[in-house]
Amino acid sequence: MLKKNDPKTINAWAMYDWANSVYALVIAAAIFPAYYNEVTSSGGSSKVFLFGMQIENTAIYSITLGISFGIVALISPLLSSVADYAGNHKSFMKFFCYTGAAACSALFFFDGTNLVFGLSCLMLATIGYSGSIVYYNGYLPAIADDDMQDKVSAKGYAFGYIGASTLLILNLVFILNQKSLGIEDGTLLPRIAFVTTGIWWFIFAQFTFRKLPDSIYHEKKQRNHPVFHGYQELQKVWRKIKRISVLKIFLFSFFFYIMGVQTVMFMAPSFAEKEIAGIGTEQLIVTVLILEYIGMMGAIGFARISGRIGNINAILIAITVWVFICAGSYFIQIPFHFYIAAIFIGMVMGGIQTLSRSTYSKIIPKTENNAGFFGFYDVCEKTAMMIGLVLFGYLDNLTGSMRNSIIMLGLFFLIGLILMLRMKSLSRENSKQDVV
Helix, strand or coil, rough: CCCCCCCCHHHHHHHHHHHHHHHHHHHHHHHHHHHHHHCCCCCCEEEECCCCEEHHHHHHHCCCCHHHHHHHHHHHHHHHHHHHHHHHHHHHHHHHHHHHHHHHHHHHHHCCCCHHHHHHHHHHHHHHHHHHHHHHHHHHHHHCHHHHHHHHHHHHHHHHHHHHHHHHHHHHHHHCCCCCCCCCCCHHHHHHHHHCCCCCCCHHHHHHHHHHCCCCCCCCCCCCCCHHHHHHHHHHHHHHHHHHHHHHHHHHHHHHHHHHHHHHHHHHHHHHHHHCCCHHHHHHHHHHHHHHHHEEEEEEEEHHHHHHHCCHHHHHHHHHHHHHHHHHHHCCCCHHHHHHHHHHHHHHHHHHHHHHHHHHHHHHHCCCCHHHHHHHHHHHHHHHHHHHHHHHHHHHHCCCCHHHHHHHHHHHHHHHHHHHHHHHHHHHHCCCCCCC
16 A cells, blocks of 8 residues: 655656756756757758658657647647556556657667658657656655645655766767867767766666555556546536636646746757857856756746746746847847846746646646646646747748748737736735635
8 A cells, every 4th residue: 555755755756857857957958959060050050851751850840849749748648547447547647758869869879861760769858758757747746745745746856856966967078078088079968968968867767666655555556448538527627617707817828938948948058059040059058057056046036036926927927038038039139148148048937837836736726636627727838838849949930030930929929918817816806816
């Protein structure tokens, strides 16, 4: 029988954040975007040929990421239902974990000439990362009581940050000392970083898998329609949301501004490497590390701000900063400008995500189906990520400049801001000011 609030189980659970966060930092944020741009550009051209079409390399990169998150949004309710019915959540989590880790390692063989192979590995790594997180999050209510879940979740976040930063710093040390190591091939050490990411993910995940039970339930759940139960749950939750104006408008606002947040987080390194002269892999890695530190401080700072002026007002401040970030980023020309933008991104990056989730938890109705409401929230977020990344890539390819895509993201933030102001007005009318 699974014992709640057991320190050993909680530590084992948090270790998965330590294991898989290296994908988010090494592959999605720091090393792979710059490497990808380098090996897919030649003769001053950033165009690549894919399935007989000529397309911007960053455009197809963004679209691939978007499709990956769209696949996860589509199949996660199905997979959760099947895992519930069969009682084998850990097996599904292992499948996604090992798929993602293997795909990261396989990127070692991507050299720019085998574009389909590289994009396929990127897609599988992204699906593996996001898919395993679905089951990872599902274990949280099974291992911790309600009053402990925030603390346990924060522990996982801390483990993930420390683990990912550790591996990134180790890779950075080798990359910065490439010449002294006598390595002539400039692509070798970045490719080795992809292998170490996969190995790190696989090895440290074993600490989690050894301790977590096969299922998040004590007994296997029996359902008449296990395959479609997850989609039925989403429909039930949406019908309830439609009847609560404040909640409905919040989710629409969240959908637009989180579309901008996540797209910036994934595409900022590619934007810097492609649009700003003088920024290389080393500078990007250092910038990402600094951004992570600032992000942690920003999350703490916004938590304090929300404690004084309320969640909605704090989110409004964050969205406003994002609007100015997008407007200013259009005019970035030199590395110093990018570093300034990165500081502001770090300040609001973590804060707006943590505040969004906590605000949502406060305004959902009192129910025993919290998992259903948060499942809807996660699908909403991943769908927004898919649309944002695909549109970003489409506009980049259409205009030949990622700067125009940044303006599009600014419009998304502006729509989110307007909707959040409407929510604030409704909250006052419904006397919810003390809640949010």
